[in-house]
Amino acid sequence: MALGPRSTFLPAALLAASIPAAAAAGPAVTAYTRDLGFVREWRKLEISAPSDTVLLGGVPERLDFSSVRLSPEGPARVARLAYRYDVANGDGLLEKARGSRVRVTLRGDRSIEGTLLGADGAWLLVREEDGSLHTLARGSADDVRLLGFPRASLRPSLEAVVVARSKGRLRAELSYLTGGLSWSAEHTVVRKGESVALWSSSVTVDNSTGMDFVDADLKLVAGEPSREGPAPMPVPMGRVFEMSAQADKSADLNEQAFAEYHLYTLEHAATLRDRESQRLTMLEPREAKLRPRYLFRGSDPRGVRVQLEGENSAASGLGVPLPAGRVRFYEADPSGALQFTGETRIGHTAENEKLTLDVGIAFDLAAERREVQSRRISDREREYAVEISLRNRKPKDVSIVVEENVPGDYEITQKTHDFTRKDANTIQFVVPVGAGKEVKVGYTVRARF
Numbered sequence: 005m006a007l008g009p010r011s012t013f014l015p016a017a018l019l020a021a022s023i024p025a026a027a028a029a030g031p032a033v034t035a036y037t038r039d040l041g042f043v044r045e046w047r048k049l050e051i052s053a054p055s056d057t058v059l060l061g062g063v064p065e066r067l068d069f070s071s072v073r074l075s076p077e078g079p080a081r082v083a084r085l086a087y088r089y090d091v092a093n094g095d096g097l098l099e100k101a102r103g104s105r106v107r108v109t110l111r112g113d114r115s116i117e118g119t120l121l122g123a124d125g126a127w128l129l130v131r132e133e134d135g136s137l138h139t140l141a142r143g144s145a146d147d148v149r150l151l152g153f154p155r156a157s158l159r160p161s162l163e164a165v166v167v168a169r170s171k172g173r174l175r176a177e178l179s180y181l182t183g184g185l186s187w188s189a190e191h192t193v194v195r196k197g198e199s200v201a202l203w204s205s206s207v208t209v210d211n212s213t214g215m216d217f218v219d220a221d222l223k224l225v226a227g228e229p230s231r232e233g234p235a236p237m238p239v240p241m242g243r244v245f246e247m248s249a250q251a252d253k254s255a256d257l258n259e260q261a262f263a264e265y266h267l268y269t270l271e272h273a274a275t276l277r278d279r280e281s282q283r284l285t286m287l288e289p290r291e292a293k294l295r296p297r298y299l300f301r302g303s304d305p306r307g308v309r310v311q312l313e314g315e316n317s318a319a320s321g322l323g324v325p326l327p328a329g330r331v332r333f334y335e336a337d338p339s340g341a342l343q344f345t346g347e348t349r350i351g352h353t354a355e356n357e358k359l360t361l362d363v364g365i366a367f368d369l370a371a372e373r374r375e376v377q378s379r380r381i382s383d384r385e386r387e388y389a390v391e392i393s394l395r396n397r398k399p400k401d402v403s404i405v406v407e408e409n410v411p412g413d414y415e416i417t418q419k420t421h422d423f424t425r426k427d428a429n430t431i432q433f434v435v436p437v438g439a440g441k442e443v444k445v446g447y448t449v450r451a452r453f
Contacts, residue, residue, distance in 0.1 A: 030217070030218060030219030030220045030221060030273055031043050031044065031045035031217055031220050031221070032044040032045065032220070032221040032223075033185070033217050033220040033221065033222050033223070033276065034222075034223045034224070034225060035185040035186065035187045035209055035222070035223070035224050035225070036185070036186070036187075036224075036225050036227075036229060037186060037187060037188065037225075037226065037227075037327070037328070038186060039183050039184065039185070039186050040181065040182075040183065040185060040186075041181070041182050041183075041184070041185025041213065042179070042180075042181055042182075043064075043178075043179065043180055043181075043182060043217070044177060044178070044179040045177070045178050045179075046175055046176070046177055046178075047060055047074075047175070047176050047177075047178050048173055048174070048175055048176075049076065049164075049166060049173070049174045049175070049176055050172075050173060050174075051080075051166060051168045051170075051171050051172060051173075051174050052171055053171065054167065054168065054169070054171075055083065055165060055166070055167050056165070056166055056168070057163060057164070057165050057166075058163075058164050058166055059161055059162070059163055060074075060161060060162040060163075060164065060178065061159060061160075061161045062161075062215060063160050063161060063162055063180070063215065064160065064180075064182040064183075064184060064213035064214050064215050065089070065160050065184075065213065065214030065215070066182050066183035066184040066212075066213050066214060067087065067160060067180055067181075067182050068180065068181040068182060068183065069087040069180075071179075071180050071181035072085065072087070072162065072178070072179070072180040073177075073178070073179045073180070074162070074164055074176055074177075074178050075176060075177045075178075075179075076166060076168070076174055076175070076176040077174065077175045077176065078168075078169075078174070079168070079169055080166055080167065080168035080169070080174055080176075081166070081167050082164050082165070082166055082167075083165045083166070083167050084163075084164065084165035085162060085163070085164050085165075086162070086163040086164075087160070087161075087162060087163075088160070088161050088162070088163055089159070089160040089161070098120070098123040098128075098148065099123065101120050101123075101150050102120055102121065102122065102123070103119065103120070103121075104119070104120055104151070104152060105117070105118065105119055105120075105150075105151040105152055106118065106119070106120045106130060106148055106149060106150055106151060107148075107149040107151060108128060108130060108140055108145050108147070108148050108149075109145070109146050109147040109149070110140065110144050110145060110146065111144055111146055116130055116132065116138050116140065117132070117151075118130045118131050118132040118133065118138070119131045121137075123142075125142065126141065126142055126143075127139050127140065127141060127142060128140040128141075128142060128145060128148070160214070162178075182213050183213070184211065184212040184213035184214065185209075185210070185211060185212075185213060185276075186210045187207050187208065187209045187210065187224050188207065188208050188210075188329050188330075189205060189206070189207050189226075189286065189326070189327040189328065189329030189330075190205065190206050190207070190208060190283075190329055190330055190332070191203065191204070191205045191326070191329055191330065191331040191332070192204045192205070192206075192331075192332055192334070193292075193294070193312070193331060193332070193333050193334070193361070194289075194333075194334045194335070194342065195294075195333065195334070195335040195336075195345075196291075198295075198296065199293055199294065199295045199296070200291055200292070200293060200294070201291070201292055201294045201312070202289045202290070202291060202292070203287070203289065203290055203291075203292040203321070204285075204287055204288060204289040204290070205286040205287035205326065205327075205329075206283055206284060206285050206286055206287075207224060207268070207283070207284050207286050207327075207329075208281050208282070208283050208284075209222070209224070209274075209276060209281065209282045209283075209284065210280075210281050211276040211277065211279070211280055211281075211282075212278070212279060213278060214278055215278055216275065216276065216277045216278050217274075217275065217276040218275050219273040219274075219275060220273060220274050220275065220276060221270075221273065222269075222270040222273075222274040222276070223267055223269050223270070224267070224268040224269075224270075225265050225266075225267055225268075226265055226266040226267075226268065226325070226327035226328070226352055227265030227266065227352065258271060266325045266327070266352075268286065268327075270284065286327075287324065290321055290322070291321045292314060292320055292321035292322050293314055293319075293320040293321055294312040294313065294314040294320075294359075294361070295312070295313050295314065296310065296311070296312060296313075297310075297311040297312070297313045297360075297405065298310060298311070298366060298369060298402055298403065298404045298405065299311055299404070299405045299407065300371040300392070300394070300404055300405070300406050300407070301407045301408075301409075302373045302390070302392065302406070302407070302408045302409065303409060306365050307365050307366065307369070307370060307371055308366045308369040308370070308371050308394075308404060309362060309363075309364075309365060309366070310346075310362075310363040310364050310365065310366050311360055311361060311362055311363060312333075312359075312360075312361040312363060313358070313359065313360050313361075314358075314359045315356065315357070315358055315359065316354070316355055316356060316357050316358075316359055317355065317356050323355055323356075324355065325352070325353070325354055325355055326350065326352070326353040327352055328349070328350060328351045328352045328353075329349065329350065330348075330349050331347060331348050331349065331350055331361055332344065332346075332347045333345045333346045333347065333361075333363050345363060345364065346362075346364035348361055348362040348363070368396070368397040368398045369394070369395070369396055369397070369398065369402065369404065369437075370393075370394070370395040370397070371392060371393065371394050371404070371406075372392070372393045373390065373391075373392045374390070374391055375388055375389070375390055376389050376390070376391045376446075377389035377448070381450070384452055384453050385450065385451070385452045385453075386450075386451055386453075387417075387448065387449065387451075388448070388449055388451075389418070389446065389447070389448040389449075390408065390446065390447055390448075390449070391445070392406055392444065392446070393442060393443075393444050394406070394435055394437050394442065394443045394444075394445065395437070395441075395442045396437040396438065396439060396440065396441055396442075397440065398439055399439055399440075400439050401436065401437070401438050401439055402436075402437055403434055403435065403436050403437070404434075404435050404437055405432060405433070405434055405435075406432065406434075406435055406445055407426065407430055407431070408430065408431050408432075408433075408447075409429055409430055410429055410431055410449055410451065411429055411451065411453075412429075412451040412452055412453045413452040413453075414449050414450065414451040414452070415449070415450045415451075416431070416447055416448070416449060417448045417449070417450050418446070418447060418448040419447040419448075420444065420445055420446045420447065421433050421435055421445055423447070431447075433445055
């Protein structure tokens with residue numbers, strides 16, 4: 005499913021039928037993970053003539069006008085639709101005022117009145133009635149008064165010409181795409197032992213559209229709809245985000261399969277204020293089976309990586325589609341207090357798929373790799389030997405997975421441990437290392453290039 009700026013949405017009649025009359029209390033807002041939202045709402049239009057022009061305010065600053073659909077009920081139709089947003093700041097206002105009369109007050113109470121011919125970040129160009137031109141430095145102007153300036157649209161709005169058979173109040177459904185809506189998942193894993201952890205999930209919804217959505221029917225889509233072009237650029241604003249959190253610890257969102265994605269629906273109405281981040285509970289804490297795994301890649305100078313492995317299945321304690329997002333790990337210290345132990349990210353993970361989570365670098369496990377022998381057999385053939393030292397300073401036995409990248413057409417002529425081929429150019433050893441012990445893994449490769 006492609007939701008691009010020129011995508012074809014459902015026919016107007018189907019869109020209008022998809023929201024019952026009783027649902028007009030608030031907009032229906034669907035947020036996607038990357039700076040995209042789809043909004044549907046009912047508007048009441050006052051029609052005073054067979055062909056009347058109505059103004060619809062309360063639309064986002066980052067509205068994608070190419071996606072706007074206005075569908076009146078009954079036999080009425082929209083003959084013309086325009087997007088109006090004249091100015092967003094002082095520079096825009098001066099740009100709009102070109103050709104209008106202005107009075108510029110300079111330092112020292114000197115003033116010049118005339119027609120504004122041009123304005124940029126440094127200069128104002130004003131022509132007086134006698135034809136004389138003034139180039140005035142913006143820094144020297146204390147005040148620029150606009151005389152007889154036509155009323156500008158200071159907030160974004162839609163202007164529609166509606167053709168109707170009768171006068172009076174008319175309902176119409178308005179739908180559009182907008183930039184400035186995003187959501188992300190946050191997963192928390194609290195380890196309770198060697199192979200059990202508490203897994204919980206929440207989502208953070210960000211609104212930077214330039215408007216509030218009050219009492220909205222909120223849905224979140226996990227997936228990546230393709231778009232034909234970039235989303236509308238944001239309008240710079242001098243405000244910061246505020247965070248509001250739900251106090252209720254119970255799950256706020258219900259999950260359903262939707263097209264090729266997954267849909268999360270908020271059970272109650274939500275108010276998304278502009279420049280606000282809001283957190284909602286997605287998955288209450290539940291026990292999940294996650295076994296530790298230790299991995300050393302020969303090209304990684306940091307050492308042995310700590311991972312947690314499991315399956316996103318009901319048998320393991322999960323078994324729900326997990327949206328992409330950050331995973332933070334916590335574990336109790338000897339005093340029983342939880343401490344942060346690492347974080348990673350996961351992609352969208354369907355039910356029954358494998359989970360491999362990177363936690364950090366092991367302190368008590370060490371690994372060193374060195375090439376102990378190398379000889380050139382021919383211009384296209386080489387033989388070399390590798391030795392890897394694994395040391396375990398933990399009070400318990402562990403197994404360390406060693407992955408080695410072997411490029412070219414190769415043959416392992418000697419080895420100290422059995423291995424498997426993970427892929428065409430990676431071999432993998434699983435090496436038991438006893439508590440306080442050191443084990444050396446060695447192999448010899450004959451490679452042809």
